[in-house]
Each structure stands twice: as structure tokens, then as C-alpha cells.
Amino acid sequence: MTDTTNIARAPEEHPPALGAGRLADLMAARFGVPVEAADIATLAKNSALTASGAYKGWPLYPVADALALDAELVGAVVTERRAWVEASLPRDEAAKRIGWHWRDIERLGLDGRLTVGQSGRYPVAELDRLAVDGAGERWVTAQEAADELEIRPIDFRYVEAAGWVGPVSSYERPVGRSRSVTVQLYLLADVWAVRDREDVDWESVRGLAKGAPSPLREYAVLGPSRAEAVRAFAQQLADEHQVTVWAWCSPYSGEWELDWERSESAPAEAEVRRALGENPRTARYAQDIVLGPGWGALTLEARRMLEPGVAVVLDTETTSLSGQVIELAVVDAHSGQTLLDTLVAATEPVTEGARRNRRVPGFRM
Secondary structure, three states, rough: OOOOOOOOOOOOOOOOEEOOHHHHHHHHHOOOOOOOHHHHHHHOOOOOOOOOOEEEEEEEHHHHHHHHHHHHHHHHHHHHHHEEEEEEEOOOOOHHHHOOOOOHHHHHOOOOOOOOOHHEEEEHHHHHHHHHOOHHOOOEEHHHHHHHHHHHHHHHHHHOOOOOOOOEEEEEEEOOOOOEEEEEEHHHHHHHHHHHHOOOHHHHHHHOOOOOHHHHHOOOOOOOOOHHHHHHHHHHHHHHHHEEEEEOOOOOOOOOOEEEOOOOOOOOOHHHHHHHHOOOOHHHHHHEEOOOOOOOHHHHHHHHHOOOOEEEEEOOOOOOOOOOOEEEEEEEEEOOOOEEEEEOOOOOOOOOHHHHHOOOOOOOO
16 A cells, blocks of 8 residues: 655646636635635736736736735735625616616716726715715606606696706617617706796696696797707707708608718717707707708719719600600700700601600600
């Protein structure tokens, strides 16, 4: 029987460098504390570890350096991270805790009014304080605003028309596979200010039956028509970006269409759509306005064709639909001057169908 009591165990071999996740597992076994990838990032941020390379964009850290770190330092980093996790929440849980939308949590974090800590988490203490002291910072939809005022959504339009409140932002909500609608967002503090107006008999407005006229109508200022609002927006867009803008109402669909000259200074379609939703005059029509239908490019091409020496118009008369040419005319597109008008000798007779077409009033082939 072989005696193995004095055989030394071979040291475990590791790659010279590892990513944060695998290195954290190795360090957890080495130091006896629950090290995670976030702790590796903290150690690197504090210059305790330095990346020696990268793999697919992720940093690699020297294994030897990591295992040689002071155990108390590693333990302190882990303890601090675990304390932060206990005192904070990720974005969606933060929003759920105080009953807000995650967009509000993210926005206030980006604005610096809410702390965003390690791993993109938010401190519970600040969230609870925000729910009490900063509730008016929330952005709400028109439906939510109407609910706050305890009025019908249709009556909220009168509140807007009165100029008491207006959208502060908007977002695109998908509808089906290929469409989206613009949803307006309002500052809750502005909605509360409307609720506190003493010149409105809110009791007479609340609880109205469907179809009953609203007392709020008398406060509504006669706003611009859709045509005036869209044309004014088009002029503003043209002035701001120094591009040609076309706006017209389609006789086929009844919808307003907006197109603009494409250039380096021209805005992207998403930018125009967002501006429509944020503009108080066009916000209510934004989702019904068709953007970039292509008519603008066609208009520019048509205008180019009318420049001197660019294009001519060719007109022919034939013996039949697919017959021989018997008359030919060429007209300058710019001046309208006739450049050529001549008969052509044909070797076949003119069909009766061609003769009938020529006798149609106002018709010319």
C-alpha cells in the first residue's frame, strides 16, 4: 500500500487573467467572503486592481494581483456593497415602491435629483422622501391627469384649451406591429394647480353623465384650427433648421402631411415627431399627422425640371394605342415655347378608336 501522507498537493493552476465574474468566484473561495463582479469593478475604480487586457470589450484582470490583495480590503468592499444593496433598489423596484413610472425614476436620476449608486440602484431613503415631498415631479398621461381632477378625459381637453396646463414631454406607444401613437405627459404639480383653482366649481364638473355638456367649456380659449397649427409648426421647423418644409391636407385621406427638404441641417423624423408632440398647438393632432410621405422630394424634382434647359415635354399622336406616330411636338418645360410641331407620314391608317379619343372634349394625347 502506497503512503500518501507526505505527498504535497499540486497548486491549482489558473489563467493569468480573468473577467470580473470568474475572478469574483475565485476570490470568494480565496478570501471566504461573497465577492461579486460589482466588487471587482469597485476595486478597479479604487486602483486596487488594474485591467491587463480585454475580451469582447470586457476587461480582464491579473489573477495573481487579485489573489495577493489584502483580505481586509476585499472584505470591506464586500461589506460596503452588501450594505448598499440592503439600502437601495433597482429602477423597476424603486418605481414600484413609490407607485411611480420607471421613466420618472430614471429621469430624476439623470437630472441629478435622485442618487444613482452602484449597479444603477436608488437609495430607499431618497425614494421614500421623494414620494412625500416630490410627488408633484411625476409625469402623468392625460387619462391620469383627468383621474387626479376627477373629471372625464374629454373634459381635460377643455382644461388644456383654457391654457391652464400643457404637456411637458411625450413618448411613442406602439399600436400593432407597424404603428405608434404619441402619448402626451403632464407635470403632476401643474395638474394639482388646476385642481386648486378657486374660480371653477369642480363639484359641477365631476360626476357628469356621458354626453352631458361640461361647464368647463366656457373657460376654453378658442385655439387655432388644425390647419393654422400645422402651418405655424411647419414655418417654425423651416426657420429653426433652415430647410424647405411642405405642409398640406391630403384630399384622399383628409390627414395633414408634413415633409421637409433633406440636408445636413434637416431634423430626423423621430425629432420632428417628438417636436409635434411637445408643441402645445399641435400636440392634440400629432398622432394624425403623416410625416415624410415623399412628396417633398417629388416637388423639388418637379421644380428642377422647370429650370431653363433642364427638360422638355414630348407629345405624340399615333394611329392606335400601339401604332405608328403621325404627329410629334416638343415643348420647353421652362418657357412653354414650342420647339417642334410636325406631322409624320405613317404607312398605316388611323384606327377608329384613335379618332374617337381625339374627339373627347379637352382630351389630347
